[in-house]
Amino acid sequence: MKRLGLVVLGLVVLGAILLTLRGLNAPAGDESADGKSASPERKTRVTVRSQNVASRGLGLAEANTLSIVLDEDPEGSLRLQGLVLDPQELPVADATVLLDSNPVRSARTEKDGTFTFTGLPPRSYQLEARHGSLQAGPLSLWLSERSEPLVLHLRPAASLEVEVVEASSRRAVPGAVVELRTQQPRSATTDGSGRALLQALPTGRLVLKVSARGFSPVWQSISVGQASSVPQRVTVAVRSGAAVSGTVVDARGAPVSGVTVTPAPSTQSLQTLTDARWDGAVTDASGRWRFEQLEAGSYRFEASGPQRATGSSAPVTLEEVRETSGVTITLPESTRLMGQVLDDRGEPVPHALVRVAIDEGMSRTLARQVTCDQRGEFVMEGLPQRRLALLAQHEQASSIIRYVDLSQEPVRQEKVLLVLNATEVLRGRVEFSNGQPAGEAVVQAELSSARAHGRVEQTLRGQLVAQADPAGRFELRGLQPGTYLLRAAPPGTPPQRRLAWLVPPVQAETGGREAVLRINLGGTIQGQVRRDDNSVPESFSVVLRGSGSIPYGGGDGRFLLQGVPEGSHTLYITGPGVITKAVPDVQVQEGKETDLGVVVLQAGRRLQGQVLRANGTPVADATVSISQALKGSGVVVGTAAELDYGLQQARTGADGRFTFAGLPITPLQLMGEHSQEGRSEFVQIPAGVAALEMNLRLAATGQLEGTVLSGGQPVSGALVMVTNPGAPAGGTTGTTGTDGRFRFDNLAPGTYMVLAVADSTGSQQVQRTTTTIQAQQVARVELEFPQGDVTVFVRAQPAEGALATSARVILMAKAQPGTTAPPAQVQVLTPVEPARFTAVIPGDYNLCVSPMTEAPPTDGGTTAPRSKCNPFTVSQQPSLQEVMVAMPQL
Structure with a gap:
């Protein structure tokens, strides 16, 4: 399903912001927030009945939300039972079922396919099952005394x-441990x-870690696609590294034992790849920690513990062969937060969930969850003295998001009261296109509101996912009032399988009439990929616009997309060594197969060369980047840099040579x-078709x-991007530590744009400046x-008329004389919900609106966004101001 989250606003769209600024000839909050069963007549005699489940996922592998860190579960008295069925609806024995309790628990199914977990406290859970090459889930539910068995x-x-290969020699590395991070890491040895x-993998973007004796561990992000007869293939190069060690101290300088230190590469990563649970080193009695092997580069080291607020070191540059020691991590003063969850009548709510997140930054930021006791009371230890956002949830209701500023009140004496006053309900039924009930169909709901797309809102509320009963009926409870967008998919469809959610949504009002959702099983797109020399690429990816990339391992070049919604689609086929091929106007009908035949990919031109030192000697293991030229002063990172600008990267061999194909x-x-x-x-490489040699x-x-x-206080987890207009797409990216600091070590001399992005109270703020980098000197900037x-x-x-269902709104301050970096804020606007900009300084602005449904450029990024901008003045009073704008036309 296409999400309008902060990653979309904060990463891909930054180029649009800056292009809009260029088009204008511009130089470079308050305390508010605004059920399962087996179908009858199965091939077995097993009959399982279950409630309608109204649940919220706990971080469903969406890149635009933070994963929730659960405090350890208390001992409970509830039992969770279920049944695992194969594609023929037969029970599966000896399947592994994973439950995202803390700690994670697993169970094996019996001969009749059933499984049981006992001693659980009531709360929201996710389950996943696997058996051989088959996989199910994750499936969400709220476990209570009324819960009945469910079906996977x-x-x-x-x-x-x-x-796994050795970087310089490309020799195979046997005995390496390969881990793919899911609820419980999947691992295998080379x-x-x-x-x-690795088999039976869930769909989505996951983290891959490779560890081998004598080498530094490697972490990288992997996009896992749908099932295929040929495995996806990835090659990971490992390199030797050097040791690094240090000490963790508290705010008074005393050593801190028993906390976990985790390495965090401070640049080139938009997603947090390392995880304290599996990648950390625990400090000893003297507060000391050590990693024997880490690859050369820039890092920040973070220390965390259940009773301590997270602290980070200053950025540290590690060299290839020399040990780095003396790295100090200072933990800030922490505090505790006590509170109670009440219902709308003022009565305590036992076993409610309370989630908390820091209301700043965009990456590696606190997101915790705790379960209340019998009196609805909770205590959270080790919280930072910062502004926090809190939310309470239960099976039948949720609260609004409440903000508590612990920087102003570090020792809060009174309890925070969270009231479960969001009690709206959505009811409906799901049918197949022939009118038959779609028993156990999966339903997703999304609030059609600008406030629903903020990072904090998405983190704390998660996704709304329900499973219909055998008659196809579903119920979602504990909702905020408003209009929701509902989609349905066949039984067993995980929320991460984006292709299944491309269907147009059905709008439904809380408290309104029963919604009727129809499942269109869609059609099939198949084809075969060939290079122009009739060879088959070793690997390639198929991208259906709006659904994300589906990788294939090559094989005979065949690809198959199933469950594609009816209508006209645009397909992109891309891979190493070939030019991305756009296949427009692919017509799909339900129940029918669309055969594209052989899709020929052009090899394009080749570029090879050598990376040399100043004295002419070759440089091994250097990174070479190439992309199409950027338009204007755009900043493009993430997958947009690869798909829209053709960004490719290569590593040099021992002779310093590199090769690019498919340019x-x-x-x-x-x-x-x-x-x-x-x-x-x-x-700068000019246009042409001839092969090139370039050193x-x-x-x-x-x-x-x-x-x-922000307001004189450091912002942790802010995304910082540094780019030069002549550089390849992608730029250099990093995030700030808990002290708000960042550092980039390896910048070529020149003039750069420095851009920071953060999110607060659901509004994304963008600030930028320019600076000049000189060789062997340190430039310093401050962004506020x-x-x-x-x-x-x-x-x-x-x-x-035909209006966009959502729009991107940019509020940009006009540049003042003598300044070159006006700030901007970004929000989402829908026809029924306003965009809300907070903490605005009175003055003159440009207000720009463009459709969120705008397709990505396919001409190398030269298409400017269709923004309509008008001047707008924010006056000193009143404190709440309003402006009307036209929604963009489709």
Whole structure:
């Protein structure tokens, strides 16, 4: 399902923000928030009945929300039972079922396919099952005394073949441990050929870790697609590293024992890859910690514990062969928060869930969950003295988000009261297109509201997922009043399988009439991929617009997309060494197969060369990046850099040589870098078809240090991007630590744009500046998000015609004389819910609106966003101001 989350706003859209600024000729809050069964007549005699489940997932692998860290579960008295069925609806014995309790628990199914977990406290859970190459879930439910058994439907799932090689020699590395991070890490060991196979994998973006004796561990993000007869393949190169050690101290300088230290690469990662549960080192009695092998580069080390607020070190640069010692992590003063959850009559709610998140930043930011006791009371230890957002949930109700500023009240004496006053209900039924009930169908609901797309809101509330009963009826409880977008998918469809959620939503009002959802089983798209020399790519990916990438392992080049909704679609096929191929206007009908035949991918032009030091000697293991030229001053990172701008990267061999294939004939931008040896100049490659030979010489680089502030206080987890207009797409990215600081070590001399993004009270703030980097010098910048007293509501004017269902609204301050970096905020607008901008400083602004449904550019990023901008003045008074705008036309 296409999500309108902060990653969409904060990463891909930044280019749109800056292009909008360029088009304008601009130089470079209050305390508010605003059920399962087996179908009858099965092939077995097993009959299982269950409630309608109204539940919220606990971080469903969505990149735009933070994963919830659960406090350890108390001992409970509830029992969770269920049944695992295969694709033929037969019970499966000896399947593994995983439950996301804390700690994670697993069970094996009996001969009749049933499983049982006991001693559980009442709360929301997720379950996942696997057996051989089959996988089911994750499936969400709220466990209570009334819960009945549930059904997990096994389906064919993806597999991943991981090849581990030594970076310089490309020799196979046997005995390496390969882990894929799910509820419980899946692991395998490479054989003599350096290969390991992981099976029955859930769909979505997951973290892959490779560990081998004598080498540094490697973490990388992997997009796992749908089932295929050929495993997805990925090659991971491991390198030697050096040791790093240090000490954790408290705010008074005393050593802290028993906390976990985790390495966090401070640049080039938009997703938190390391995890304290599996990658951390625990401090000894003297507060000391040590990692024997980490790859060279820039890191921040974070210390955390159940009774301590998280602290981070200053950015640290690790060298290839020399040990780094003396790294100090200072834990800030922490505090505890006590509270109670009440219902709308003022009565305590036993076993309610309370979630808390820091209301700042965008990455690696606190997100915790605790379960209340019998009196609805809770205590959270080790919280930072910052502004926190809190939410309470129960099976039948939820609270609004409440904000508590512990920076102003570090020792809170009175309890925080959270009232479960969101009690609205949505009811409906799900049918197949022939009118028959769709028993056990999976239903997703999304609030059609701008406030639903904020990072904090999505983190604390999670996704709304329900399973219909055998008659196809479903019920969602504990909702905020408003309009919801409902979608349904066949039984067993996990929320991460985005292809299944491309169907148009049904709008439903809480408290209104029963909603009727119809499942269109869709059609099939198949084809076969060939290069223009009739060979088959070793790997390729198929991208159905709006559904994300589906990787394939090559094989005979065949691909199959099932369950594609009716209608016209655009397909992209991409892979290493070929030019991305767009296949427009692919017509799909329900129950029918669309055969694209053989899709020929052009090899494009080749570029090869060598990375050299200033003295002409080759540089091994350097990274070379190439992409199409950026438009204007756009900043494009993440998957947009790869798909829309053709970003490719290669590592040099022992002779310093690199090769690119499948390059377009458009102008290109090229750069080489090495963490120790420096960076090359940004090389502009003209348009053409001829193969090229291009050598890159590395030169001395400079550093950039800085701080991100808001209201004079450091912002943790702020996303920072540094880019030069002549550099390849992708830029250099990092995040701030708990002290608000960031550092980039290896920047080629030149002028850069520095851009910081954070989220607070559901509004995304963007601040930028420019700086000049000189060789062997350190440049310093400070970015501060302005803090005003005005809140601006932007509402959609009533209009006729085909309007976008949602729009992106950018509030950009006009540049003042002598300044070059006006701040901006970004929000989402729908026809029924306003965009809400907080902490706005009075002054002159441009208000720009563009459709969120706008397709990504396919011409190398040269298509500017269709933004309509108008001047807007924010006055000193009143504190709440409003403006009407037109929703964009489709």
